Amino acid sequence: xxxxxxxxxxxxxxxxxxxxxxxxxxxxxxxxxxxxxxxxxxxxxxxxxxxxxxxxxxxxxxxxxxxxxxxxxxxxxxxxxxxxxxxxxxxxxxxxxxxxxxxxxxxxxxxxxxxxxxxxxxxxxxxxxxxxxxxxxxxxxxxxxxxxxxxxxxxxxxxxxxxxxxxxxxxxxxxxxxxxxxxxxxxxxxxxxxxxxxxxxxxxxxxxxxxxxxxxxxxxxxxxxxxxxxxxxxxxxxxxxxxxxxxxxxxxxxxxxxxxxxxxxxxxxxxxxxxxxxxxxxxxxxxxxxxx
Amino acid sequence: xxxxxxxxxxxxxxxxxxxxxxxxxxxxxxxxxxxxxxxxxxxxxxxxxxxxxxxxxxxxxxxxxxxxxxxxxxxxxxxxxxxxxxxxxxxxxxxxxxxxxxxxxxxxxxxxxxxxxxxxxxxxxxxxxxxxxxxxxxxxxxxxxxxxxxxxxxxxxxxxxxxxxxxxxxxxxxxxxxxxxxxxxxxxxxxxxxxxxxxxxxxxxxxxxxxxxxxxxxxxxxxxxxxxxxxxxxxxxxxxxxxxxxxxxxxxxxxxxxxxxxxxxxxxxxxx
Numbered sequence: 262x263x264x265x266x267x268x269x270x271x272x273x274x275x276x277x278x279x280x281x282x283x284x285x286x287x288x289x290x291x292x293x294x295x296x297x298x299x300x301x302x303x304x305x306x307x308x309x310x311x312x313x314x315x316x317x318x319x320x321x322x323x324x325x326x327x328x329x330x331x332x333x334x335x336x337x338x339x340x341x342x343x344x345x346x347x348x349x350x351x352x353x354x355x356x357x358x359x360x361x362x363x364x365x366x367x368x369x370x371x372x373x374x375x376x377x378x379x380x381x382x383x384x385x386x387x388x389x390x391x392x393x394x395x396x397x398x399x400x401x402x403x404x405x406x407x408x409x410x411x412x413x414x415x416x417x418x419x420x421x422x423x424x425x426x427x428x429x430x431x432x433x434x435x436x437x438x439x440x441x442x443x444x445x446x447x448x449x450x451x452x453x454x455x456x457x458x459x460x461x462x463x464x465x466x467x468x469x470x471x472x473x474x475x476x477x478x479x480x481x482x483x484x485x486x487x488x489x490x491x492x493x494x495x496x497x498x499x500x501x502x503x504x505x506x507x508x509x510x511x512x513x514x515x516x517x518x519x520x521x522x523x524x525x526x527x528x529x530x531x532x533x534x535x536x537x538x539x540x541x542x543x544x545x546x547x548x549x550x551x552x553x
Numbered sequence: 554x555x556x557x558x559x560x561x562x563x564x565x566x567x568x569x570x571x572x573x574x575x576x577x578x579x580x581x582x583x584x585x586x587x588x589x590x591x592x593x594x595x596x597x598x599x600x601x602x603x604x605x606x607x608x609x610x611x612x613x614x615x616x617x618x619x620x621x622x623x624x625x626x627x628x629x630x631x632x633x634x635x636x637x638x639x640x641x642x643x644x645x646x647x648x649x650x651x652x653x654x655x656x657x658x659x660x661x662x663x664x665x666x667x668x669x670x671x672x673x674x675x676x677x678x679x680x681x682x683x684x685x686x687x688x689x690x691x692x693x694x695x696x697x698x699x700x701x702x703x704x705x706x707x708x709x710x711x712x713x714x715x716x717x718x719x720x721x722x723x724x725x726x727x728x729x730x731x732x733x734x735x736x737x738x739x740x741x742x743x744x745x746x747x748x749x750x751x752x753x754x755x756x757x758x759x760x761x762x763x764x765x766x767x768x769x770x771x772x773x774x775x776x777x778x779x780x781x782x783x784x785x786x787x788x789x790x791x792x793x794x795x796x797x798x799x800x801x802x803x804x805x806x807x808x809x810x811x812x813x814x815x816x817x818x819x820x821x822x823x824x825x
Binding site for chain 1: 559562563564565566567569570571573574575576577579580583591592595596597636637639640642643644647648649655658659662664665666668669670671672673674676677692693695696697699700703727728729732753756757758759760764774775778779782787789792793796799800803804806807811814815818819820822823
């Protein structure tokens with residue numbers, strides 16, 4: 262295209278988005294990094310540079326941090342076991358045009374568009390010991406013998422949260438896999454069909470190997486999502502009881518907005534950021550290197 | 554044989570779909586029950602006297618929050634997309650130095666956790682005297698709509714054929730005219746997808762809502778719903794009605810634009 266070199270117009274286009282983005286996204290990130298090197302209690306005037314002090318203290322001595330990180334890792338594992346697996350199965354089953362497929366697709370994807378706030382409240386009701394769906398079903402089928410109180414089952418609460426999260430996330434995995442399956446070229450499938458390949462062979466020797474890239478994408482994206490979890494934890498347990506169901510995001514939030522430890526909370530947010538960068542840069546690279 | 558097989562698959566799909574949505578069905582079932590009946594008959598019975606009183610009562614409490622979220626969406630989504638489209642057009646079509654850098658910079662916004670921006674933005678809004686104000690939350694929603702919209706629009710602009718634009722240049726049109734009269738109208742499909750996903754993101758957001766708005770009158774629906782639930786601890790017949798009301802706009806959107814929403818989410822995830 263003919264256009265004057267060094268013209269200013271393109272930069273005028275870019276100015277407004279860049280300004281807003283810079284001021285409310287880039288600057289806050291850097292400011293948060295800066296704050297993470299300080300011992301700053303928001304309510305007091307204490308504001309002291311301590312270098313990596315916050316990070317060292319969090320990693321070495323903070324029991325709740327360790328629990329939160331572990332919960333994020335559990336969330337990763339749970340996400341791979343439930344939504345990723347189920348999503349792949351659904352996508353494979355729904356691939357061929359069968360009647361009823363549209364309904365199932367719509368049903369599984371519905372929770373994805375609902376707010377996590379609504380989903381969290383719904384599951385709190387489902388688990389509710391007296392009026393909840395699950396407990397009433399248990400009572401009905403066991404003649405009142407079996408009941409459960411999810412909130413008293415302290416060690417396992419995080420898994421109940423993961424189940425709720427999985428219900429809401431499976432549809433997302435399903436459509437990512439569906440897009441991948443669709444992109445497998447028709448000619449490959451056709452020539453396989455001409456060679457007399459049966460359904461099972463088609464699945465294991467042609468479709469699944471071709472889905473490898475998609476699987477990598479889904480895994481990396483899902484891990485990142487598992488580390489970003491916040492709303493569901495906040496709505497269902499608020500990190501409790503005993504702060505034991507926190508994840509990194511909720512711990513950072515709690516540290517800043519409930520305990521007013523601004524420096525420490527920023528450091529936790531940055532640890533979360535570093536984990537996410539690690540997943541997207543390093544893990545992504547590792548997986549794609551393995552392919553070659 | 555094949556006929557039976559088909560029927561079996563169909564049955565399987567419908568059954569799994571119904572099981573998947575079971576929580577929602579029971580949620581609806583509870584929400585239309587008269588309160589007294591809910592406490593005597595429990596969750597499973599289907600009421601013979603369905604009522605909307607629970608909805609009326611929930612609406613009285615969350616109507617304002619609902620309205621606030623409507624304003625948030627109506628203002629921040631078009632504004633965010635418009636601003637993003639300017640940048641997207643520049644990065645896709647015009648001569649900008651360091652294009653690659655800018656692209657990565659804007660894409661970072663989709664990867665990063667919002668938590669890293671919360672405290673600094675809280676401080677900024679406090680300084681600007683915009684905490685607990687409509688302007689403050691609108692500003693933030695607008696800005697946080699930019700990265701995704703920009704990604705979608707940029708991809709779309711890059712895929713457009715240059716021919717029409719080139720003939721416009723020959724006719725003496727400037728960059729801005731081409732953007733406004735040619736590129737933007739042609740980008741309608743991408744604008745619709747961005748609009749849908751930004752709508753869902755703003756409507757469903759909880760973190761900004763609870764961090765930047767503590768004022769009851771300006772509170773968006775998600776944070777308002779939490780408060781409402783706190784008030785009605787274990788009055789689930791009302792809570793369920795509130796949950797359903799809060800989900801209604803997004804659900805309607807989903808029914809009409811299912812294909813675009815799925816497409817947009819799948820595409821956004823690939824680069825997220």
